[in-house]
Amino acid sequence: MVSTAIQPAIDARKVVKNFGETAVLRGLDLSLPPGEVTVLLGSNGAGKSTLLRILAMLTQADSGSVSIYGVDLAEDGPAARGLTGSVLHSPMLYADMTGRENLMFFASLYRLQNIDELIARTAAQVGIESTLDDRVRTLSHGFQKRVALARALMHDPRLLLLDEPESGLDSQSVSRLDDVIDEYRKAGRTVVMTTHIVEHGLEIADRAVVLSGGVVGLESSSPGQDRAVILAAYSLSPEQGPWQGPAA
Amino acid sequence: MRDSLAVIWSIGRKDLLLELRNKDVVVAVAGFALLVLVIFTFSLNLTPDIAKLVGPGVLWAAVAFAGVTGLNRAFALEVEGNTLEALMLAPISRDLIFLGKALGNFLFITVALVVVLPVFAVLFNLVVFRWEMLAISLLTAIGFSSVGTLFAAMSVRVRAREVMLPLLFLPVVTPLIMAAVESTSHVVNGRSWSDMSQWLQLAAAFDVVFIVVSAFVFQHILED
Numbered sequence: 001m002v003s004t005a006i007q008p009a010i011d012a013r014k015v016v017k018n019f020g021e022t023a024v025l026r027g028l029d030l031s032l033p034p035g036e037v038t039v040l041l042g043s044n045g046a047g048k049s050t051l052l053r054i055l056a057m058l059t060q061a062d063s064g065s066v067s068i069y070g071v072d073l074a075e076d077g078p079a080a081r082g083l084t085g086s087v088l089h090s091p092m093l094y095a096d097m098t099g100r101e102n103l104m105f106f107a108s109l110y111r112l113q114n115i116d117e118l119i120a121r122t123a124a125q126v127g128i129e130s131t132l133d134d135r136v137r138t139l140s141h142g143f144q145k146r147v148a149l150a151r152a153l154m155h156d157p158r159l160l161l162l163d164e165p166e167s168g169l170d171s172q173s174v175s176r177l178d179d180v181i182d183e184y185r186k187a188g189r190t191v192v193m194t195t196h197i198v199e200h201g202l203e204i205a206d207r208a209v210v211l212s213g214g215v216v217g218l219e220s221s222s223p224g225q226d227r228a229v230i231l232a233a234y235s236l237s238p239e240q241g242p243w244q245g246p247a248a
Numbered sequence: 249m250r251d252s253l254a255v256i257w258s259i260g261r262k263d264l265l266l267e268l269r270n271k272d273v274v275v276a277v278a279g280f281a282l283l284v285l286v287i288f289t290f291s292l293n294l295t296p297d298i299a300k301l302v303g304p305g306v307l308w309a310a311v312a313f314a315g316v317t318g319l320n321r322a323f324a325l326e327v328e329g330n331t332l333e334a335l336m337l338a339p340i341s342r343d344l345i346f347l348g349k350a351l352g353n354f355l356f357i358t359v360a361l362v363v364v365l366p367v368f369a370v371l372f373n374l375v376v377f378r379w380e381m382l383a384i385s386l387l388t389a390i391g392f393s394s395v396g397t398l399f400a401a402m403s404v405r406v407r408a409r410e411v412m413l414p415l416l417f418l419p420v421v422t423p424l425i426m427a428a429v430e431s432t433s434h435v436v437n438g439r440s441w442s443d444m445s446q447w448l449q450l451a452a453a454f455d456v457v458f459i460v461v462s463a464f465v466f467q468h469i470l471e472d
Contacts, residue, residue, distance in 0.1 A: 057336070059471070060471050079339065081339040084337075092330045092334035093329065093331065093334070094262070097265065097266065105258060108258040109255055109258060109338035
């Protein structure tokens, strides 16, 4: 029998992550369909960045399972990482290499072909053509973030993970980032991003997920309409536990 | 296999490129080792017999301590810019990251040895330019870089990493240092391959064991 069910882009089940005595994720379940832009919301310490780091395979869950497009992270890490592009808090670039040298180096790790052409195309996409041959150390934080975005896009990943991507960016860079996200959505790819600029997040997202108390407190597939409820759930601190729904 | 070798070479070449620009590691290793050699030259009354007796020990102790300085720096660079995490994002197995970093460290130690050995030969007035010495140097550099890369990765997130690395590294490489000192002693006394074969075999066995063990353990160190 052929299954007609759509394979989720992300399927996380009973994910637990503790840092010492502090429980950050407490049995989180999350299934996200492909081809959507999902914004992860939550107050500081809600576990958004931890969840993204687990998805990017920079940290391991203490228990539970996570798969990306059906590939279990624990079973085939390299394959799962090949499906994913990530821009996390820090640009993670070699400061004494130029943007082009950084991209060439990472392209070789991703075993990409036609690297020069690929770099030219991605650089144009994120608007770094003019600074590509400058050492990263000399670039502004905004341009460093753009180079990091180019690195994440170079291998055309099916899932793009962005952790507060707009932090430190000027309005022009944020607008370009929105364009990239929109192009990704149109190409049927999946984007999962965290943000503290909630209004902006709700504006560009197809789906909003609010983390509270280490689990999914609220999930909405129409964030524009559910704005008030999402904002109420977002304002909960981690100590207040999961969202229990609107007060009667 | 070819893909894996290309990835290892990419990481090693990147480290070499950064080193050519910064000269952090080679200058630290070669500079420290040269200073130790010079200090011992002036503090010992070096007759030919004393030079042959203590020279090999001084040489490899200097290289081992200097190596710690360089290994610390080589890994700290990856952590300061969070670039180790960028390597971890790539769709490659973690042991390739280890082998690439170990290749970079091997190149640094080898370059430092190229600087240190001629100075050692002049200061101690000993003949060291023989094929046997090349074999000893390469085997020792491989062992230092594999063990050093592993322990540098382990200690890099620790607050007192400058203290932690030598505490972990030096006891483990003691058999390798012994093999290097004994083999070098045979070289400066003009003996043949057969006289030093057991020490070279010990060094080769050490290298094989620690490359395999370190590559395996390294993957677990990277995760959390």
